[in-house]
Structures are given as C-alpha cells and as structure tokens.
Amino acid sequence: MALPSESLTSTFIDDAGESLASLAPGRSATVLDVDASAPEGQRLLELGFLPETEIRVVRRAPLGDPTAFYLRGSQICLRRSVAALVRVLANDPAAEE
Numbered sequence: 001m002a003l004p005s006e007s008l009t010s011t012f013i014d015d016a017g018e019s020l021a022s023l024a025p026g027r028s029a030t031v032l033d034v035d036a037s038a039p040e041g042q043r044l045l046e047l048g049f050l051p052e053t054e055i056r057v058v059r060r061a062p063l064g065d066p067t068a069f070y071l072r073g074s075q076i077c078l079r080r081s082v083a084a085l086v087r088v089l090a091n092d093p094a095a096e097e
Contacts, residue, residue, distance in 0.1 A: 020055070020069070020086035028056040029088035041085045048072045049086050
C-alpha cells in the first residue's frame with residue numbers, strides 16, 4: 001500500500017534545498033535544517049543531523065524503505081517519512097566523482 005504524498009513532505013519556511021528522502025543512493029549533501037516540530041525531528045538533531053553536516057546516501061532497501069545514511073562516522077537507517085523531516089542541499093554530482 002502506497003503512502004499518501006502528504007505524509008512524505010515536511011513544512012519548511014522556504015523552498016531552498018530538498019528533502020533527504022528524495023536523494024538517490026550514492027549522492028551526498030549538506031544538512032540545511034531539520035523540522036523539529038515533531039518528536040522524530042528532535043531525535044534526528046540528537047543523532048547528529050545538524051546544520052552544515054555532510055551526509056551521504058549509502059543504500060536503499062529493496063522495497064525502498066528504509067534508507068541507510070552515512071554521517072559523522074556512523075551509518076543510520078531512516079524510514080522515508082522520517083528522512084523527509086531533514087532538508088538538505090545536494091552536492092554537485094560531478095564533484096562527487
């Protein structure tokens with residue numbers, strides 16, 4: 001059963017950047033901010049998803065959820081709905097090669 005698209009989006013003040021949930025495996029990005037209005041957002045901040053943190057998408061599960069991310073020397077798996085709480089600025093793919 002597919003989740004409604006509304007549950008995968010979060011509310012940010014401006015439209016700069018994109019959701020962490022939208023990044024493809026192998027891509028890297030810099031965290032801009034976290035929607036901390038939900039308890040999950042608060043926990044993400046505690047786990048190290050802080051502004052200006054570099055993050056890389058390691059892999060996605062076969063059915064698309066969860067996704068493994070590498071940040072601050074650790075791998076953390078997040079469901080798509082939780083990853084959508086993090087807004088990132090994707091790095092240029094040419095610079096990642």
